[in-house]
Amino acid sequence: MKLYNFAFGPYPQRLTIYVAEKGLTDIELIRLDPPTDQTNWPPALLKGLTPASSLPIVVDDDGTVVGQSLAILEYLEDTRPGPDMRGRTPADRAHTRELVTVFDDALSFFALWARHGSLLNRGVDRESRDVAEICAPSYFQKLRLAERMIGDAEFLAGEAVTIADCVAMATLRYVDGFYDVPIPSDCSRLSNWYARFSSRPSVPAHDFPPHQHALARHLMTQTGISIENAHEE
Template identity: 50%
Template sequence: MKLYNFPWGPYPRRLTLYLAEKGITDIELIEVEFPHRPERWPEGFLLNLNPAHSLPVLDTGNGILIGQSIAILEYLEERHRSPNMLGRTLEERARTRELMAIFDEATSFFGLWARHGSRLNAERHTPSAEAASIGAERFASKLRVGEAKFVGPFVAGSRITIADCVAMALIEFADRFYGVPVPADCPKLAGWYQRLSDRETMRSPRYPEEMLSLAYGLPEQTRIFL
């Protein structure tokens, strides 16, 4: 199996966190310089891998390319049953998937805010105060749903699951790359984020300096404070 990925984006990071927590080492990791160095990619590289032109992509080695991070997480969970990071019972699995979906939706809305509000993305996406504001408002409301549904000590229960990987990849990216902290009215999420940040497997990635300096301070750039 081969995983095409880069180390710090919110979707690729789900996989990095998961592989470290799970202790999976038999997947060949192909690190792609993305998205800031497309000129270094082989012609058509990403389009051939994934018509969505996004990462991560898992090549299962038997003719299937999976181009959605959650599908990859679930595929790997089915292949590697231990330690179980989905849930042991029907109810546990449903809860994990519910929390995962909430943070996946939150990630999309955060993307809307950052895409249309950050000076980092001004050349790739049309700046729009309205789109940024809708994204920020929906992002915050999804986090509040996550807060209300938070089980503890991990997001979906007593053990770490793939929902923690999806949530952590987002919260960490928002905080460390864009300077967007967990909203003050989400204390359970804030405590969980602090605890998980100390885990050996969850050490923050290094962000490309030239991108970080443009991205950091999204609230100030858009004048939206959650």
């Protein structure tokens, strides 16, 4: 199986962390950096291997192509041996999916905030203070929702690592690490989990292009958002 991936984006990192936690070794990693500069992409991808052509993408040995990170995680769970990373019972699996949905939603709000607020995207996307003022509080609310959904167990969904940990860690590493947007201080369980999980070998060291990081890391001040003033209407 081939995995086309990108170094530090939040969707690709879901797969990077998952592959390490699952212990998959039959995957050939093809790293494409950066995804927006498609001049270095192989011809098959340029022709549109998936409708979205976004990363990550997997191409299985039988020719199956899967795009969209959450679909890839499910596909690998369905086809690869290793620890069950969705949960043992239907109820456990439902809880894992609830958590995945919360962090996926959180990332969508964050992505809009960054896309229309960060200097990194100036000239690419229209700047909008309104988008920041709507999406930033929504992002923090999703983290507060996650805080209410988790306990004090080792992992987000309980005593075993699941895809929820992979999705959450990829999101928070990107938001906190690249954009310097912290977890709100009233999310203590989430913060504790984040500190614990960050030290696992599955979580790669930060590898941000310095110029992009320098532009990204002032998102809060660039958009006039602080955790205190980021409240939903």
